Amino acid sequence: MAPAVPRRILPVIVLSQFAGTSLWFAVNAVLPDLQRGWALPPAALASLTTAVQLGFVAGTLVFALLTLADRFPPTRVFLFCALAAAACNAAIAALDGQYALLLALRFAVGFLLAGIYPVGMKIAASWYREGLGAALGVLIGALVLGTALPHGLRALAGEGGMAFATGGLQPWQWVVLSVSVLAALGGIATASLVPEHRMGAGAPVRLRALSALWREPRLRASVFGYFGHMWELYSLYVLVPVVIATRHAGTTVSALAFWTIAAGALGCAGGGLFVRRFGSARVARWQLATSGACCVLAPAMLSAPQPLFVAWLLLWGLSVAGDSPQFSALTARNAPPEVVGSVLTFTNCIGFAISVASIEVFVRAAQAWPLAAVLPWLAVGPLLGVLAMRPLFRAAP
16 A cells, blocks of 8 residues: 655645746736836837746756656756746846846746656655645646736735835835745755655656657647637736737726636636546637637737626636646547657747747737727637547547
């Protein structure tokens, strides 16, 4: 009988994942401050987000090809990346309008996030071989909540900064430094409180896994469903403050952006409750279809009464992220066992590359056309994803 897992393990990993991934959108949350103070170009929103996404794609490939989380203790890899990413993020607070350096630091943060998000999943998998699906839902929910956190901190900082912010810090600097401290503490907590629990050496990345993405019908269905999800997810996260700014101003934008994105954590956890009864494929399809419907309803909701507008945002935030754990579970389940690690690596990389293209398209389109004309096109991803998932329902999920 396997020894019981210490009760502290999952909470520590979840909180550390939450802390580390708060770096992802740290600059997006304070970008209006930087645009006012630094006279950044209109394309800064797309470029800065793209830099993080490209960094993550590059980091994921490098970490996988060098098998760093197998060569070294994963908790130490997590610690190093959390501390290094926190330092890169904190360095932004010392900049004064150096846009090129800001882009480079955001790329570096994205690269190092590859040692936080996937490695945190690996640590969890080493402890929770049974019941990993439930743990995965909580972990991805923590990632979503971490993504929302900088917006919440910016709302707390207020226009004049928090009363206890000293040393002449501007509100945006307080947010950036707070997120950096939190990420560093998350790395220290994992390294200090989570013992090593090796699964054995992982298999090297195999290029033939790329052909499996197309060759295996059920795997292709789950992967292409995930790609449709990624077309929508990060573009929405980038555009949420822009959408809210059509109705509100100041820290209200940050507060409502926080709750919209954070609702996804509830979607991840709530979706897990329905999986035993309905299966991952159906839960993922429902959530993907719901978020797609929210895209289509955008023209009406942008001018709807305030309660309906807020409800629409919360439903969109809940559903757009809630299918993430289910797509991860489906891909792992449908991949050939001998290349499952490689399949997950390539799927992640392709998915985030799709998010880069989507962000560039939609952020620039939102600068040229009204949001009511732009947002419905986000539904293309969910629509194609739902259609791609049809083979998953020809047999029991």
